[in-house]
Amino acid sequence: MKKGGGRASIHDVASRAGVSAATVSKFLHGVQTIKPANVARIKVAINELDYRLDPLAADLRRSRRNIIGFIVPDLESEFFGALASRLEILAEEQGYSLSIASSHESEERELKLVERMNDWRVAGTILAPVRSERGLGAERMKEVGMDGVFVDRVQSDARYDTIGVDNARASAAVCRAFCDLGHRHVLLLGLGEVSRNVRLRINGFRDEAARICPDMRVDAIMGDGGVEDLRAKLGKCLDSGRPTAVYSLFQKGTHIALSEFRRRGIRCPEDISLIGFDDADWMQVTYPSVSAVAQPVEKLADSAFELLMERLNADKPVARMHLEDCRLVLRESISAVPDGRDVGKEKAT
Amino acid sequence: MKKGGGRASIHDVASRAGVSAATVSKFLHGVQTIKPANVARIKVAINELDYRLDPLAADLRRSRRNIIGFIVPDLESEFFGALASRLEILAEEQGYSLSIASSHESEERELKLVERMNDWRVAGTILAPVRSERGLGAERMKEVGMDGVFVDRVQSDARYDTIGVDNARASAAVCRAFCDLGHRHVLLLGLGEVSRNVRLRINGFRDEAARICPDMRVDAIMGDGGVEDLRAKLGKCLDSGRPTAVYSLFQKGTHIALSEFRRRGIRCPEDISLIGFDDADWMQVTYPSVSAVAQPVEKLADSAFELLMERLNADKPVARMHLEDCRLVLRESISAVPDGRDVGKEKAT
DNA sequence: ATGAAAGCGCTAACAC
DNA sequence: GTGTTAGCGCTTTCAT
Numbered sequence: 001m002k003k004g005g006g007r008a009s010i011h012d013v014a015s016r017a018g019v020s021a022a023t024v025s026k027f028l029h030g031v032q033t034i035k036p037a038n039v040a041r042i043k044v045a046i047n048e049l050d051y052r053l054d055p056l057a058a059d060l061r062r063s064r065r066n067i068i069g070f071i072v073p074d075l076e077s078e079f080f081g082a083l084a085s086r087l088e089i090l091a092e093e094q095g096y097s098l099s100i101a102s103s104h105e106s107e108e109r110e111l112k113l114v115e116r117m118n119d120w121r122v123a124g125t126i127l128a129p130v131r132s133e134r135g136l137g138a139e140r141m142k143e144v145g146m147d148g149v150f151v152d153r154v155q156s157d158a159r160y161d162t163i164g165v166d167n168a169r170a171s172a173a174v175c176r177a178f179c180d181l182g183h184r185h186v187l188l189l190g191l192g193e194v195s196r197n198v199r200l201r202i203n204g205f206r207d208e209a210a211r212i213c214p215d216m217r218v219d220a221i222m223g224d225g226g227v228e229d230l231r232a233k234l235g236k237c238l239d240s241g242r243p244t245a246v247y248s249l250f251q252k253g254t255h256i257a258l259s260e261f262r263r264r265g266i267r268c269p270e271d272i273s274l275i276g277f278d279d280a281d282w283m284q285v286t287y288p289s290v291s292a293v294a295q296p297v298e299k300l301a302d303s304a305f306e307l308l309m310e311r312l313n314a315d316k317p318v319a320r321m322h323l324e325d326c327r328l329v330l331r332e333s334i335s336a337v338p339d340g341r342d343v344g345k346e347k348a349t
Numbered sequence: 350m351k352k353g354g355g356r357a358s359i360h361d362v363a364s365r366a367g368v369s370a371a372t373v374s375k376f377l378h379g380v381q382t383i384k385p386a387n388v389a390r391i392k393v394a395i396n397e398l399d400y401r402l403d404p405l406a407a408d409l410r411r412s413r414r415n416i417i418g419f420i421v422p423d424l425e426s427e428f429f430g431a432l433a434s435r436l437e438i439l440a441e442e443q444g445y446s447l448s449i450a451s452s453h454e455s456e457e458r459e460l461k462l463v464e465r466m467n468d469w470r471v472a473g474t475i476l477a478p479v480r481s482e483r484g485l486g487a488e489r490m491k492e493v494g495m496d497g498v499f500v501d502r503v504q505s506d507a508r509y510d511t512i513g514v515d516n517a518r519a520s521a522a523v524c525r526a527f528c529d530l531g532h533r534h535v536l537l538l539g540l541g542e543v544s545r546n547v548r549l550r551i552n553g554f555r556d557e558a559a560r561i562c563p564d565m566r567v568d569a570i571m572g573d574g575g576v577e578d579l580r581a582k583l584g585k586c587l588d589s590g591r592p593t594a595v596y597s598l599f600q601k602g603t604h605i606a607l608s609e610f611r612r613r614g615i616r617c618p619e620d621i622s623l624i625g626f627d628d629a630d631w632m633q634v635t636y637p638s639v640s641a642v643a644q645p646v647e648k649l650a651d652s653a654f655e656l657l658m659e660r661l662n663a664d665k666p667v668a669r670m671h672l673e674d675c676r677l678v679l680r681e682s683i684s685a686v687p688d689g690r691d692v693g694k695e696k697a698t
Numbered sequence: 699a700t701g702a703a704a705g706c707g708c709t710a711a712c713a714c
Numbered sequence: 715g716t717g718t719t720a721g722c723g724c725t726t727t728c729a730t
Binding site: 006007050052053054055056057059060063065074075076077078080081082084085088089097098099100101102104115116118119120121144255258259262280281282283284285286287 | 399401403404405406409414424426427429430431433434438447448450453465467470607608630632633
Binding site for chain 2: 706710
């Protein structure tokens with residue numbers, strides 16, 4: 001009989017069906033060697049009692065939770081939202097639930113969340129760190145030996161798989177696009193904090209410039225004091241010694257570039273070209289629509305999950321580094337340098 | 350002694366400290382009546398063993414999980430991301446963890462997720478339904494009597510609290526803005542599926558028009574066949590019998606409106622004015638920047654959580670309906686009707 | 699083919 | 715103050 005207040009337990013089902021809890025448990029797990037008569041009675045009992053297995057209690061007994069943890073720096077951005085979205089589906093396909101948590105761009109919080117995942121005894125943790133694979137959260141994962149992988153703001157690690165996009169390659173493509181259009185003075189727009197990825201983008205651009213377009217002048221400004229600082233610095237560059245092209249290294253920067261162009265009446269792409277890292281829907285609808293490096297969010301999620309699964313099933317996992325390729329989406333915001341102004345001035349050869 | 354493979358349990362700590370598990374449990378819960386000497390030894394043992402309480406095991410014993418479930422239709426939108434983000438903080442402040450899941454705009458999946466929350470025996474569930482408080486998920490919550498509240502795409506319910514924005518009021522404000530600028534022919538842009546909220550926005554606009562601006566012509570087109578259908582229909586309206594103002598009833602619609610204006614060389618706001626429901630960062634940076642109804646995301650989250658908490662602590666909870674006010678953000682996309690063209694034609698009085 | 703028993707890690711009476 | 719005991723809901727040998 002079902003006891004008073006609470007919900008039906010496996011024992012309630014068992015006694016109602018006239019079998020033992022063990023048999024019900026077997027039934028629930030698809031064991032085939034149960035007498036058909038009993039199967040039938042168990043089914044009836046389950047229906048009558050509205051019985052549902054408590055997965056957490058089952059996990060407790062099994063000493064392993066069917067949960068994958070996912071820690072993101074920020075849930076308000078479409079990028080991480082999409083990542084979470086996809087991982088959730090992948091996890092469920094494998095019988096896990098995904099536990100999503102946001103560190104709100106705080107390393108301290110990230111640490112707390114890693115610890116919570118560990119307390120929860122999750123099967124594995126996918127960490128998209130605030131800073132890098134050397135940040136507080138990642139380091140704690142190593143300390144306590146949690147199973148997991150690192151994604152997005154990471155390079156490579158001695159013990160964990162890392163999954164990221166090929167920042168350098170994408171930026172090289174941007175460089176080539178500008179170079180082909182005759183641009184010889186490009187401004188890179190970055191932010192101080194999100195260092196690693198942005199640094200790779202800068203270097204990727206610079207290296208390619210040195211290789212294929214040595215007479216290209218490449219300036220970079222970094223908003224060390226946040227986005228408003230960047231806005232101010234950009235304003236100065238636009239007012240004097242204006243470049244013919246801007247490569248924004250993060251989405252908000254693209255936003256800022258566009259609005260500063262407008263504020264000054266600088267026409268894009270006639271006066272200046274623009275490409276941004278990280279594509280977004282709205283970039284199709286601005287005037288001009290803006291060219292952007294699109295990150296392969298789904299592939300990132302797929303790879304991260306796949307590597308995690310392999311790792312969970314491996315005896316002695318090796319640390320791998322995985323880079324996904326980005327796609328350069330060309331829209332109206334770029335054009336050839338109109339006259340020889342900059343090209344002529346800089347062409348020394 | 351700590352046993353072989355696994356992690357230290359409360360018993361390991363107890364025996365190492367020379368006390369019983371019960372005492373350690375008390376210590377962990379801040380019971381003050383423990384002999385200082387024992388407190389000290391427990392602390393030492395915890396440190397030496399790196400002991401951490403398993404919250405799920407504790408919850409099991411307590412027969413109540415310290416988890417709040419949050420089900421969103423979609424994690425890739427900033428709106429729900431922000432909602433989740435805020436709820437996560439609120440939940441943790443009260444000692445819960447928030448379990449976030451996305452129904453991916455599918456009612457079937459929503460149903461599954463509600464059932465999972467129930468299986469998990471969460472303390473409460475915040476549901477942002479795909480359709481409404483009468484959708485699959487919500488109905489199941491009622492059936493099984495889960496504690497929770499409904500948020501965003503909801504009106505009112507007999508048994509659950511509902512928290513939403515005042516669509517009608519916001520739309521009335523939009524109507525007044527247009528009316529004051531002399532607009533007498535406005536086009537409303539909606540989508541078939543997201544019916545309830547959109548309907549309220551339409552009615553809110555229409556009612557206000559009837560009240561304060563009876564000579565205003567209000568047309569509405571609904572993309573029954575998805576966004577591309579809407580785009581096509583909008584195109585037709587713009588080509589013949591063009592209105593002087595457009596009120597888009599959802600964010601994607603604003604996007605579409607803007608791009609269709611551009612495609613046709615229709616100048617905004619000179620030729621046509623635009624206001625969109627649901628504000629976004631990118632609307633500041635388009636040309637023109639677009640006026641929008643901004644939804645109070647944080648307030649929504651705060652109210653939803655507060656009502657849930659009250660409900661969890663109430664003996665016989667009553668169902669309340671909560672509406673938050675939106676803010677109309679005016680930007681460049683609206684202006685007065687230039688000449689008497691439409692005004693003159695329609696003014697019958 | 700099934701059930702008894704032990705126990706996952708923890709808490710809560712209730713004795714002492 | 716502290717330990718004993720009895721579970722929370724489930725799984726898993728190991729007999730039978």
